Amino acid sequence: MRFWGWGEDAFAGEAPAAALAWLTRELGGLGDPAPHVALQDVCVGESALPGALRERFGEILRDDHAARVRHARGKSYPDLVRQRAGDALDAPDAVLTPRGHDEVRAVLQACVAAGVAVVPFGGGTSVVGGLEPLRGAHAAVISLDLGALDAVELLDERSRLVVAGAGLRVAELEARVRERGLTLGHFPQSFEYVSVGGCAATRSAGQASTGYGRFEELVQGVRLAAPAGDLDLAPRPASAAGPELRRMVVGSEGVLGAITQVALRLRTAPEYERYEGWMFSSFEAGAEALRDVVQSGVAPDVARLSDEAETRSNLGMAGLGSVAGAALRGYVKARRVGGGCLAVVGWDGTEEVVRARRAGTTERLRAGGGAQLGQQFGRAWQRSRFHGPYLRDHVMDHGLFVETLETATTWANLHHLYRVVASALAGHAQIVGCHVSHLYPTGASLYFMFLDRARRGEEIEQWRAAKRAACDAIVAGGGTITHHHAVGVDHVPWMAAEAGDTGLDALRALKAQLDPASVMNPGKLLPAG
């Protein structure tokens, strides 16, 4: 991973000329070029790691400049702003890479003894500050890189169950189970880098989670190394034995301990996929059609509906010569309308099953006023589905401020929440778009993207003002503070609104029990009590 941005140079591609041209027009010009510093020019502080840890774990410890910089943060906009500027003064004092569950436990216990904070590190893709190297009350902090826990421990084809080390990348797991004709079906935008432990720790949802289920639904068992002991929850399809402990571990974001192993539900790999574009006259009309689809039990595996602004910006940035542009022109011509909202819907399965399911969805979408744009649009979406973070790097190179955030609410409240959040963001960014990304019988998610010229030297303040306005609006509007990005540090100020004081106290009691010295991931998830 590039220390200052997403992914690897080899996959980043060229700066997309059409997108930059469109943004130049929309924003009245780009910002000043904002290149990132070279790796060797990033500033890190002196390592304050206690000698005891260094002596005991020398074999799995790195504290060289590059390792510390690369583990200093995740991939949120403020993370990248600081990395690009070469500011990693707070970098972790060392990176430890244990080779198994027992070594994770040993590291945690040594950190408790030495008074060192621990930030679990999986794929390094957090976009909410989940990897900030905060020290809490401690003098030092280590990054606990779980990358060496990457084994497939068990592949039980009969039970459609895989048990994997927490550090295994989801992409690698997917490749491994595909060899046996199975799929995990979990495709977040971070798919190529995210780890299975990270997905569990953050209650991840992927682009196909409408069909395959959220990560928390895929988790059948989990192993947590906590300072106070191991929580080892064997894979079970279901149980009624008390509150669901695995759902206390899933979503715990490293504050209770480090997830070392996850058991996951698999499905038969699809023989056939069909993805296609649809057009609706308005966001409301499209959302109504999707509501009908999911409540009628004929939801596709992927369903994404852009609002008017996102449709316009996606098409603008893709360029008029693109597949999407051609599809839109065809629609506009056929319908004699001035605009509309694009949707992508997709089904996986056997060809026969996809045909039957698609017939059910299509009938409802048509009844809801949708017009089919064909498969070329869907295929274009599939090809570019993991490219978003690279595009962010390109536009940041050109001095732009770009961020995303997401929420969810009931269908009855969806448009109200959409309007209040969009309106709050409009005060902070020239371009604000939104899409529905996940469908549920009782509601849906809203994913906002916003973009403007960065205020040079005040990027973090600019970001914070927009983020605060949006989150306040989400809470006041009845949404959840996060649908799939997790809490990290960015959403901590709104956790009291989400969980209530009694809920926060319950979570704090859990933490006090499992991590009594409070070394695990300070400052994340829970506001100070």
Add this chain to the structure above:
Amino acid sequence: MRFWGWGEDAFAGEAPAAALAWLTRELGGLGDPAPHVALQDVCVGESALPGALRERFGEILRDDHAARVRHARGKSYPDLVRQRAGDALDAPDAVLTPRGHDEVRAVLQACVAAGVAVVPFGGGTSVVGGLEPLRGAHAAVISLDLGALDAVELLDERSRLVVAGAGLRVAELEARVRERGLTLGHFPQSFEYVSVGGCAATRSAGQASTGYGRFEELVQGVRLAAPAGDLDLAPRPASAAGPELRRMVVGSEGVLGAITQVALRLRTAPEYERYEGWMFSSFEAGAEALRDVVQSGVAPDVARLSDEAETRSNLGMAGLGSVAGAALRGYVKARRVGGGCLAVVGWDGTEEVVRARRAGTTERLRAGGGAQLGQQFGRAWQRSRFHGPYLRDHVMDHGLFVETLETATTWANLHHLYRVVASALAGHAQIVGCHVSHLYPTGASLYFMFLDRARRGEEIEQWRAAKRAACDAIVAGGGTITHHHAVGVDHVPWMAAEAGDTGLDALRALKAQLDPASVMNPGKLLPAG
């Protein structure tokens, strides 16, 4: 509800002559008749309720003999043995029936102040001792009857969401939402009496949960009155904001507080239902076919497969003249086989959707060697689906010992677990049957029924020995200690094996936070620390 058994006299029917005749043959005779005592002959102890509670809550308090007897226990076999014998010496000292959430809170706080234990009471249907009036370290105990919290607070048709008071019976809720063309789809055997709060507190699963989802999946929001404060979790389709608090409340069995309100997901009520019988040559063959069905994404809403012994006992007890008997004879004649395993499969929906889904299931069941028996068998099952507990009363009248228990495991482990539990029970009961009752992609449930002549005067010891043997076998065999009956008092000895020491400590920490005086439902769910 009859204080000594299930339901109401008017619905109990006559003792089924065919069943008793078959049991007489199988067991080598019935036991001695074992009638229940009359209500007025049940012994209760002197009420030890502190005067302060009596003065403050006189308006909602009952401590007459009948109320105390009726709230003394649930409906497990040992519960009924004691009630029938007139032993309610440990009956709660009073029954309080608060009229709303705030009054529940006030009662809990008064109980904390007075040092009185609280047993939340919903429909009164626990089969695991969840309503035992245990006092813990306190001198008195009240039954907190939530029956007056029976309002439908909100019916949001657009979001397919209903918010109901915890005391509302599921049957009543179902009737109310059906008026609007919706269904909850939750049909446990206790359907006619169980409350929505009770289903949430115990992680209930119903007969159609393979299709509609377990109760924990239906819960979109929940309100808990805990001694330490309110936990008020607004309905959300999904969230990634930390560990899932609602799953800490769901399954908490009254030990953290009293659930006062539940928000539940609804579906469109089916226009059409089709239930039919199937026959498989063996339990293994039938389970394999069901595994294929659920892993291929073509599971029916209801799927139940009896093993050879349960098939034989169901048919024997139904009588040769019954629909089921006729179906079996038809099968035996057509196939020229000596026996087999019966299954019931059912689909709900529009006629068109049921036809399409049924075609998918049927193809797979046939490929798995199944033979269709037709709808008359399915309809017979539907008619009798809530009759089991009445039948238990009839056979207990005739001096028999009858109990059920359930577990779940992965598909790869299903037959191993089945064999070890059946074998453990065979040492304790002449008749042992089992069925698969719920399907999941990664595994299934196993529901055991066992029956023998009761040892008069030693009924509880007889039950305890069988229960212990089965539960030890479940834990050693890799199953969960309960799939949908909950923990109550009966499964407490196996909770350490289920959750591990660290897991138990985490649950205890939650309890200490929410119920610091430990008044809530002592002795349930958690072993003493």
